């Protein structure tokens with residue numbers, strides 16, 4: 001478990017002070033994928049790099065598995081850092097070393113024997129899907145392959161935590177998805193805690209369990225991704241969600257029909273997305289419905305969706321249908337009450 005308590009970070013240069021982090025309190029559970037999202041300059045990198053003390057906070061505690069890293073001697077801190085791997089936007093590979101040598105590097109530093117290094121490197125190459133690329137140099141690899149080397153190197157010493165610093169920001173969308181799939185796979189196989197920073201909501205929606213939104217050095221919102229995603233409170237969160245929102249745009253012609261009934265939007269989340277709740281409700285109340293718009297998407301493993309329908313029938317029956325839908329746990333917004 002990672003606990004950041006009352007973290008503050010100031011950068012001073014001459015008479016100027018930048019307050020990069022203010023009163024950060026975060027708890028990240030073992031085995032979860034935790035995303036931190038924010039605009040440029042919000043403090044994401046400073047926050048991530050505080051977790052392994054690449055940035056030493058001005059105030060506050062960084063507790064990883066019960067150990068307060070801020071209180072350790074240099075030697076003890078080095079030992080603890082082996083339990084925290086890190087990957088970077090621009091991969092940070094040694095260009096004059098082969099893929100195998102890059103992955104072996106942290107093992108050599110840790111004094112691992114030659115034969116154990118060889119076996120471990122083979123294992124890691126297979127884990128990240130680079131079985132045949134070990135003798136190549138970074139310049140001979142694609143961006144996605146370079147990031148796979150970065151991931152293998154970060155995992156070499158079997159860390160409990162993997163920090164990802166904008167790990168997919170330099171990659172195209174397809175390669176981004178393959179790296180996200182790899183991180184998800186590693187998280188479930190190794191139960192490693194993953195903390196990532198990004199400015200892309202797509203990354204958060206695809207693989208994170210929980211998210212914190214950082215703005216001007218402060219956490220302005222945090223919670224399970226589905227909760228934050230479907231009920232954002234802060235303006236910055238809303239901006240990020242717009243990046244990936246499936247716009248619910250009504251077909252104007254359909255919405256304008258003269259026999260307009262009650263137009264409602266039903267928001268689904270989780271397994272109820274696939275339940276026949278609407279058809280059960282209309283059977284009970286006797287209204288008919290026509291579909292105006294609908295989408296289903298996924299947040300990590302959670303399905304969610306929206307359906308816009310027009311209910312037609314007596315007004316009380318339409319009202320009763322809405323009550324039944326809400327009683328079944330669905331979120332219903334009423335667009336208009338037209339003539340029935």
Ligand SMILES: Nc1ncnc2c1ncn2[C@@H]1O[C@H](COP(=O)(O)OP(=O)(O)OP(=O)(O)O)[C@@H](O)[C@H]1O
Pocket residue numbers: 011012018019020038039040041042043044045046047199
């Ligand atoms: N070494 C430094 N010295 C002085 N100021 C710094 C230093 N590193 C970061 N800052 C400042 O701290 C603030 C937070 O920077 P940080 O790099 O953490 O933001 P970020 O959200 O990661 O941004 P980006 O997405 O652009 O990398 C910014 O105002 C930045 O200019």
